[in-house]
Amino acid sequence: MKVILATPRGFCAGVIRAIEIVEIALEKYGAPVYVRHEIVHNRHVVESLEARGARFVENLDEIPPGAVTIFSAHGVSQAVEQEARERGLPVLDATCPLVTKVHNQGRRYEGQGRAVVLIGHAGHPEVEGTMGRMTGAVHLVQTVADVAALDLPIDTPLAYVTQTTLSIDDTRAIITALERRFSNVVGPDTRDICYATQNRQWAVRELAKSADIILVVGARNSSNSNRLREIGEECGVPSYLIADEADLDRAWLRDARSIGLTAGASAPEVLIERVINRLGEWQKIDVSTLAGREERIQFRLPAELLEA
Structure with missing residues (x-):
């Protein structure tokens, strides 16, 4: 069985920056730090940060007075920003640039x-x-x-x-x-359109030229991950969105000789590795990586964290 990896796949610069903000805040200020909404739409990322002391909330009134507060990569309204200011919450803004x-x-x-x-x-x-x-x-x-x-x-x-x-x-x-x-x-x-969205969708279209099925690793509530699966289907290739290797169904592979594998912008590479390992447990696989667009973009951290 051929397993063909898309390039690019997984984390984009905005997601990397958001996760780093939570990690560095935990190092600098200590646990807990509070994050309004999931920092990115991926359960594995959220659970990993929770284990280190991050607390995820949907409303600012769930945050104790004076606690370090982080806005997620998705951004917030002016009303939320104003509420945090009125409560005197020290805010780190992880909104994607x-x-x-x-x-x-x-x-x-x-x-x-x-x-x-x-x-x-x-x-x-x-x-x-x-x-x-x-x-x-x-x-x-x-x-x-x-x-x-x-x-x-x-x-x-x-x-x-x-x-x-x-x-x-x-x-x-x-x-x-x-x-x-x-x-x-x-x-x-x-x-001005998000480079990461464009590149990952382009990579799925390239995968569809040589894959019998496409697997997209990503969360059900991840808009960009769902769209990657839809594009695979639009290209005429059966495509499935999976959170991790536990979602794999051997029936999908029955008539497939090649699997295209990619991940949404909020899915870590470790999940791709776990999917590959599971496939390798079921049958012998040959893993290759499709040539694609190289991404070198990096976003600066908030000034409060640069020194840390």
């Missing part, structure tokens, strides 16, 4: 007098944080049908921003629908 860039783009478009459309998934913490960064109404669209339902005049000056876990390919149809329906539409350059 590319998410922050979307926040800044949205506010800049607002400042130009444009109505802002956010392309994203309702209920996702990044979407909630981005919408909460705008001072006015934000129009959330998830489908082309949502564009048709927008109650705005055709000549409304409009601008769109996107959830970072969606690539330009994911949003192209919606953007086209916006440009067809409205006469004055602007949006970010394609170079």
Whole structure:
């Protein structure tokens, strides 16, 4: 059985930075430190940090007065930021810099007098944080049908921003629908789209050219991991999202001679290794790595942690 690894796969720079912020905070300040929401959408990462003293909460009122507080990689609204300030909580912001860039783009478009459309998934913490960064109404669209339902005049000056876990390919149809329906539409350059999302989706399309099935390691609540599985299916290859090796089903492999293996941006490489080991227990495997796009991007830590 051939096992072909995607390149790139797994952790992106924003996820690495977020996890490092929690780890260094624990070293510098001691346990516990409190993280609002899962630092990234992966149970294994969360449980590992919990074992070292991180405490994950959904609301700031669960955090004791004066406790070190970390905002997750997904970002938070201005209201959450203000609440932390009013409570005097010392905050470390682990928001991915590319998410922050979307926040800044949205506010800049607002400042130009444009109505802002956010392309994203309702209920996702990044979407909630981005919408909460705008001072006015934000129009959330998830489908082309949502564009048709927008109650705005055709000549409304409009601008769109996107959830970072969606690539330009994911949003192209919606953007086209916006440009067809409205006469004055602007949006970010394609170079501003999250590099990690684009690269991992490109790698799955490459895997699909030579794999009989595709396995995506990632959490069920990880938007980018779910999208990788969907892309595999769109390419005509049976694709499965698994949290770890325990989710593997031998029936999937019955007629397969090659397995494509990748991971969402919040899944650690150790999970890939565990999946490979499980496959190797079932039958002899030959592991190779598909050539792909090299990622060298690194994001700086918050100033409070640089010295540590």
